[in-house]
Amino acid sequence: MSTEPEGTEEAPEQEADGAGGGEAGTAESAGGGAGNSVSEEPGADAGEGGDAAGTDAEGAEKARLSEAEAELAAQRIERERIARRKAEKQGPVASGAKLSGKAADLLAAVRAVESGEKPVAAVFSEPEAPRRPAQEPVRPRPVPVEAPGVGGSVGVPAPEAVETVRSVLAEGGAPENLAAQVAAALGEGADDRLRADPWQLLRVTGVRPEQADGFARALLGAQCAPDDERRGRAVTVWLLEQAALAGHTVLEMPALVAALVQRGVPDADAAVQSTIAEAEALVFQDALDPAAPEPAEDDEEGAERPVRILVGLERYALAEESLADGLARLTNSVPKEDGSAEDWERAAASAEGSAAELIRAAAAEGLVLHTGGEASLTEPAALLVAARGLGLRSWAATHSPLGRDRFGALLATDDSARQVTTVAGLLSGAEGPGRDADGAFDLDLLVVLDAPQLDVETAALLVESLPDGARLVLGGDPAVLWSAGPGRVFADLLGARICPQVASRKPDPGPLGELVSGIGIGELNQVEAPGKEVVIVPVRDAGEAVHRTVQLVADSVPRAIGVPAEETQVITPGHGGAAGTRVLNAALKERLNPGPGRFGGFDPGDRVVHSPAPGRTLPGQVVKADADGLHLMCSGEPVVVPKERVEQSVRHGWALTAHQAVGGRWPAAVVVLPGDAAQALSRPWVYTAFGRAERHLSVVHGAEQALPRAVAEIPAKPRTTRLPVLLGAQTPTPG
Template sequence: MPGAGRRVGAGAPLPRPGLEHAVSTDRDTEAAAAETPTPPAGQEPPGTPPPAAPAEAAAGEGGGRPPAEEDGAAEDPAGPGPGAAGGSAAEPVAQAGGGAGEDSAGGGRESGDPQAAADGDAPEAEAPAASAPDGAAAGAAGGDGAAQPSEAEAELAAQRYERERIARRKAERQAPVEAGGKLSGRAADLLAAVRAVESGKPAPAYFDDAPAVPRRTAPQAPAARAPEPAPRPRPEAAAPAAPPAERVEAVRAVLARGGAPAELAAPAAAALGEDAAEQLAEDPWRLLAVAGVRPSQADGFARALLGPGAGPADERRAAALVGWLLEQAALKGHTALEAAALEAALAGYGVPAPAEALGQAIAEGLVLVFHEPVAESAARAAQPADPEADADAGQPVRVLVGLEGHALAEESLADGLARLTGTFTGEGAAAWDPSAAGAGAELVRAAAAHGLVVHTGGEAARAEPLALAAAAREHGLRTCLAAHAPAPGAVTVAGLLAGAEGPERDADGRFALDLLVVLDAPQLDVETAAALVESVPDGARLVLSGDPAVLGSAGPGRVFADVLAARVYPQVASRVPDPGPIGELVSGIGIGELNQVDAPGREVVIVPVRDAGEAVHRTVQLVAESVPRAFGIGADGVQVITPGHGGSAGTRALNAALKERLNPGPGRFGGFDPGDRVVHVPSPGRAVPARVVSADAAGLHLDAAGARVVVPKELVESRVRHGWAVTAHQAVGARWPAVVVVLPGDAVPALSRDWVYTAFGRAERHLSVVHGVDQALPRAVAEVLPKPRTTRLAGLLRGLAAAAQEQPQ
């Protein structure tokens, strides 16, 4: 069937906000903030080839990077306008003369080095005159009373301890390492790559700072969830089987010949398969298949094995670089790259004839090439007018190159969506009565008459798909509601695909249902979406619902945005606004405006801070004292959201301080104690809130919303992280009664509109913003848009729709 992009061959400036302006914009990049390094001449490009930008942090919480990672991913931070020196520490986001303010705190951006965000980075903030509730507004210069200094000292001591521990571990990694002898130079670099993999660090990214895979949602607070029946305790799925010892030993021998550390043997054997040793001996650049290994390190390994002949022009090197560059792009959300961008990247790595090298990789079937039609308007905008141009020239196209797995997933998804619309008959649609659905009547009418409907709206609009599901059940349809994170009345997408939740599958492997409603659709990556659509039976209805303004999926693709952009399926836009001051604030952020909002009930409060140490102190004070006392919300109902894991006010530092205050203990179970609030990452892209129950020989026992999970002890370090503070990517899809967003001064590079929109929108009743980024917040909201992703789905959908219209009826 012909289709577009099929495979070929093999705003106005904002006024300076005062503290009463409650809006802070962070770009949540849970992708590891692996900044593009400056490579040696001829080895690594001096800059980022395609759209370059600071690499985002791939959240270990919801992302591919394990929680135990030492440093790395940075989520974009955001913060409100500057505060006034002196005065109370908390300021309500309200007109002058409003009620007492609340202290607030939030998380700091994680940079490539957790110590990159030192105390004092945040600019000194001004604090307008306002009173804080219940003594929560201790002055920034110290006005907390006699008991406060010791509390602050304890919190800061926890921060210092964490920084010192990380510094020690970094120093150990940078020192010569004994592995049968002292390693240095190339071998030490490779060993550092191994340790980066073991600690969960992502490889450097060279395309844009879109979040690296997989960064995804955070837990919903137990207080906000309806109780669910608790399944029987289940062990967590074990890690993939280790490669045979003989294969590992063979690989280790080849690595030793090249001066590479022995620790790379197991991951290389697993990545390359049965003949791993032979592959490495014949093509040393195959070492790039191991996560964390960089081109400069593979080059050194190749020179040690092959001698001086292993130069930049080696065809094997170019082929390996093509695949590696596309893998790095996938970590940033791309499913393909323009051929010109890929050639530029190859040239940056010293490949002498990048176009020929790319052509050779295509000819050998290592990558696939696609010709995607370019809209005439886009083509005119991209190219200057040429009066000599041939009027009869064909439609302009752009040449895309991608890996087979991502290409097949996008094509499978496009075919699956076309199948659903093509097999839907709409029988009985006239009998549907949308009157009982209230505001959701338009969605009910659309779903009754079409096989695929796209629904958009904010948090309040989630009531509409719920009303649709209720109407469908009343009509006798087998209905399933699936969400990215646990939600009342819904199964999780991951649980549905795994068979642990939702309807059973029929003999053809498809769900036994008539209507599938997917909430949080922007969080679907292309592979997950393809598997989900493939499981929906012919003739069934599918509704994709979500908020286009939130952070996108952790994995490759922009499924929801592409389906909207294709404009070939019915779209229903909710007209239900998010209520209250928080809803008004978030709605303004969505259109690039950081507005002043009235908050008579202290629904939104700004807490200006001068440095990261004060940000941590205020955060702990808010979670443990101020918010519970002023609003009656227990500490378990308050979630801290910060831009990244590292830094002086990242999730690590905040969680250390919050644990010391809320559940102190020796951490005798791998750093955890019974009662600790944690985030469990059972698989890349999933972040499940849980609480530690106990530990024994079987592993760490967790309670995840009533479900007992046992994490094997060898997986605890990589899959469990303290969860009082999370990143915005981990928080997508969940809401809490109160949220404290922490925006330290070092978070400025990570600020973006979608990060701020997502972080601020997680609060139901109260939002506190610990603000230390001065005017960077309104600038980010107004100017810093989500990073674009190169994908093919929209073109595929348009092509299939056009082909269907051309077919005889």
């Protein structure tokens, strides 16, 4: 059975192998961009890289955590934290047992509402308990390199466990190459668990319900039935996982029940209740209007506050609650007094425009939001320089290594240039200031850039890791694509208005800045581009789109614009299809770095992207391959990908999706819009893709009127989250 997930890039890449969704192209330039076409005559191949000599530093590398190992360590810390919080919850639910306490009351309320016995408002008449405004965080402890379990074997199942699972898969007719993934997903006794409940196969990424059904029929025979309670629970959890891939932290009960019916679950309501009773999901009731006052005791029943019933996976629910508590701690506490008020005011007075506002806000508040485009990065840079001048231990964190290097360049004349890290590196301890004895970051001010890319789990871990009295500034462009993981943290915070918000008044310059700024407000304007900053290349079909893209990257842009092929990034809506990343990368490799692909399809000099964890993309280049795996150079750092992980986590990188490219910028970008990309296009997608270019943007355009329609009419797809309600329980701060 094929286990590659389907869909387009709107459900962002959760693994390097990615969600498919290809797009091809047909013809005609429609409204946007100006200008003169780049010269298209054939040119010589612009090879990218050649054979890069690898430095053998294995001994040194073993003394420090690798990227993947550090990521696994951070994930283990997060799981331990969630387990501690779960143990604190009142009325624990044993597997297979009935709910008790408030959880049982809530489940009974859900059943009463769905059966029509009582209206929604009546069954939730009990006032909600007030939220604690500033709970002491459960911070992760520092993880030493030599700690047990932190090593190459982390998360790797034992060979004997894989073999026992392989035999069960073979018996059920499932692909045996899933054995390692099943063993890792189900843990100890995976073979017995799989035999007792074949639908546990849905725990493996990429497996779909119909495939798990076939596996169950082969194992259970006549005992396999659509109304099997095990199937209902497994499909419910699978749907919640799919919702998380699409960005939701919870689903509304009616939407979940309808999706279960579509998947052939006869009693969808019973399936949800069984999943909740087995503690595989949590149920919530949230007020539809959090600002509405609680009804008085003598009010009529019909006047009670309406609520909505939500169901979600525990990990995301607890992350949102933890994040809300941590944000309350920041907003309700007084920042550490580093520097006098006069010193902060002098620093602000020496800055310009919005930078001065940002410095004043950070001086007075524990949490500040900053919005703006690429040009606005100079403002958090000014804040970091000012804070370091006042003696604060100040750090910045970005979404990607490209963003880290770009922001560090703004601080090149100051020691602060060395105080920039990636969010993943900061959390894992591979980069940044490290943690103190209490498990908190050893810093006073943290500026997180690319904040729209924070999912709820990452944001919760960041906030919980801040020491008391620290300041947090979250900055980013709210118009770009949201996080690959579930949640819309930055947008929810902007809407909640619980802290000061500083909007940059510094526009991005030039024709590219004018074009992208217009897209941000829903207008695809034609701009003057005397220096060929923006070029539209019409195409009739997918084959022509691929041909023109290769011609642009290898010949026209280097010759006419002066940007070499290795500094030009191709961006397309999806991985699959006649003009997706797979086809484009194959064509670009053939032109720029031809070779037999001896190392799992890769050759030295190939441009690649490595995804050590879902939602993370590290651009790099292949150096060599040996018994240890595929050797890459990513942002100046050597990375070794074990050979069993290469197929899952490494792709060619001449062409990326917009989600993979977010957080990075290149001197030139070629955005490919094939004809069948119309359904994948939206205003945030176009804004993000077009905004990756610094000097030159070529648009290989076959989407006809779908492009201006997407910019004008298709905003970001909504995501269902609980964070606005949780934040609404806090006291708003004006400004």
